[in-house]
Amino acid sequence: MADLQEIYSALFQSFGPQHWWPGETPFEVMIGAILTQQTAWKNVEIAIGNLKEANLLDVEPLHKASIKRIEEVVRPTGFYRQKSKSVKNFINFLMEEYQGDLEKMFGEDGQELRKKLLSVKGIGYETADSILLYACEKPFFVVDAYTKRALRRLEMIETDSYEQIRTFFEDSLPRNLDLYKEFHALLVELGKRYCRPKPICEECPLNGICPYPRKTD
DNA sequence: ACCCAGGTGGCCC
């Protein structure tokens, strides 16, 4: 069976560095992580643009902004009523826990911070780990739908459990921030291009490694 | 007219 290093090498050789996360500041990364839930990144770009336009893309202004105002600017990302609440919940968390000072947040122990993030309504495993990895520089592997689908088709997992798949990556790879960042980004690129619900296996860089072309889900 | 997108919380068992 294929191993993760082999898959990483094949993806990196084919796609090259992905320069993730696509955000200018850690705060933008964190808000983007919430807004991109079950949503194409293109829509998130519009919402981020709206937030910048409205000078809302920072802790203080978002803390003062009403839910209604936030709903208006994040509408293009879909689920906008839920997401505006999630953003508010997250900002309230930052204020209460760190007085809005992100440096205090970054200074916290990773495991402890993860528990706290997961207690915020609207932040689940993937969003928490995206924030931890790409904004806080804490080594947690991000698992998403593309990751699960790819590993399923590679026959490297049986489970669908987020935590089991995350620990599978973390136990199999060197604990390296840049590796985690790049690998997750490459898996998303794989998912977008080839490992789709309706797969496009012919030109997939994992062709020859992945048994899926000969099989079905 | 479908199907899909870098999920999550509530409810139920």
Added chain:
DNA sequence: GGGCCACATGGG
């Protein structure tokens, strides 16, 4: 712990 459902806009 897992299965099912609502949540919503925008693009192929």
